[in-house]
Amino acid sequence: MHGRLKPLLAALAFAACTTAQATDRLQSLVDETIRPVMKEYDIPGMAVAISHNGQAHYFNYGMARLDDRQPVTRDTLFEIGSLSKPLTATLAALAQSTGKLTLNDRAGQHWPELQGSPLAQASLLDLGTYTAGGLPLQFPDSVTDPASLLAYYRQWQPEHSPGTYRRYSNPSIGLLGFLAARSMGQPFPSLMQGTLFPALGMQHSYIQVPDQQMPRYAYGYSKENQPLRVTPGMLDAEAYGVKTNARDMLRFIQANLNPAGLSIELQRAIAITQTGYYRIGEMTQGLGWERYPYPISLERLQAGNSPAMVLEAQPAKRLLPPEFAPGDSLFNKTGSTGGFGAYALFVPSQQLGLVLLANKNYPNAARIEAAYALLRALDSASSAPE
Structure with missing residues (x-):
């Protein structure tokens, strides 16, 4: 389960990216976190929304x-x-x-x-x-x-x-x-x-x-x-x-x-x-x-x-x-x-802030772990020195 915390390892790299690179990296972070959850719990569909420093990402x-x-x-x-x-x-x-x-x-x-x-x-x-x-x-x-x-x-x-x-x-x-x-x-x-x-x-x-x-x-x-x-x-x-x-x-x-x-x-x-x-x-x-x-x-x-x-x-x-x-x-x-x-x-x-929406009722613990991984990665990126 804790393997889903791997996105944390990419936080510093995310912080150093250009805007375009950061968008691509954020997509990768979310992919790496969400796709395994969907596979494990056989979730047909999910929508993820993130607000980071006032910017919305879907x-x-x-x-x-x-x-x-x-x-x-x-x-x-x-x-x-x-x-x-x-x-x-x-x-x-x-x-x-x-x-x-x-x-x-x-x-x-x-x-x-x-x-x-x-x-x-x-x-x-x-x-x-x-x-x-x-x-x-x-x-x-x-x-x-x-x-x-x-x-x-x-x-x-x-x-x-x-x-x-x-x-x-x-x-x-x-x-x-x-x-x-x-x-x-x-x-x-x-x-x-x-x-x-x-x-x-x-x-x-x-x-x-x-x-x-x-x-x-x-x-x-x-x-x-x-x-x-x-x-x-x-x-x-x-x-x-x-x-x-x-x-x-x-x-x-x-x-x-x-x-x-x-x-x-x-x-x-x-x-x-x-x-x-x-x-x-x-x-x-x-x-x-x-x-x-x-x-x-x-x-x-x-x-x-x-x-x-x-x-x-x-x-x-x-x-x-x-x-x-x-x-x-x-x-x-x-x-x-x-x-x-x-x-x-x-x-x-x-x-x-972030939102996870899924069309299957899967365990709260899994939702929270996925959200936590994204939260910590983004938090670490925000606080990384320039």
Whole structure:
């Protein structure tokens, strides 16, 4: 596995290249990192996007759809699963920065039908940081419509005192997105597609892919290479529903690296999502984003994205006051649906960010190792003496 770290050996040579040579070398670095991953996990197609010192670079591999052999391009639409969560969090933070809500509001303030239930007293911050008391990873199968959704939330009983444990949960951050949309007076998909995506310059990102964009929508694939797309579910749009391309996702990463060109309200929203609210081991939980000190070892970054962090409740320490990102931090988020696997990270102090989109759900550890190899190579190149 660690053989994929070989691109680090080329970092100094990369730094000494001319612009044209550097572009070719970067292509080689990405090829050397991504092609073995695709071969090992039988991934039909991948799109890689890198932002390095403000410059965008795109690298495309394989097939978006096996049936018609359509190649992956920077415009191919991928499901990004839980990598949607930082976008949901950005919408909620925008609702705060425009005065529609505050993260200290209680859920019951924005959904009066919850009154009388324990969840009514959970704060919106609790929901966005998975610390409301133990909401599960997924809804039970019985939650299939708005009535059963409300009934589930009303009868739910916490396993822990709010703010003491983090348990990663789609029903938790999904409810944050739902309540943020209620506060803004429009359906969640309309706000994402009509307000947030345009404000971020994400011109081809969707909750519901329009008919004219369907030819660009990749198929995901099972282990047996059967075509898959995400199955609709309650609050799926809010928790894991974004379909986007490498170009748009890199725009989102660049907005997080350098938000200066955005509206003041959106700049504030991005700062809210990058703020640290809880410490869970070596990871600091922001709103959507998960943060680590940088530099960081590969092993620590993989541990923070391990199955245990997804499936088990972890003790959480509240940061009071909340901790705005220190200068040297790495932010990241994984995302998966049945047929897709995504990963994104960025390091503001190094002006580095990258996105990996694939139409197969392959292990998080492999995604992180590939991204880490590219990150370290580019970081080393940036810091090499001239």
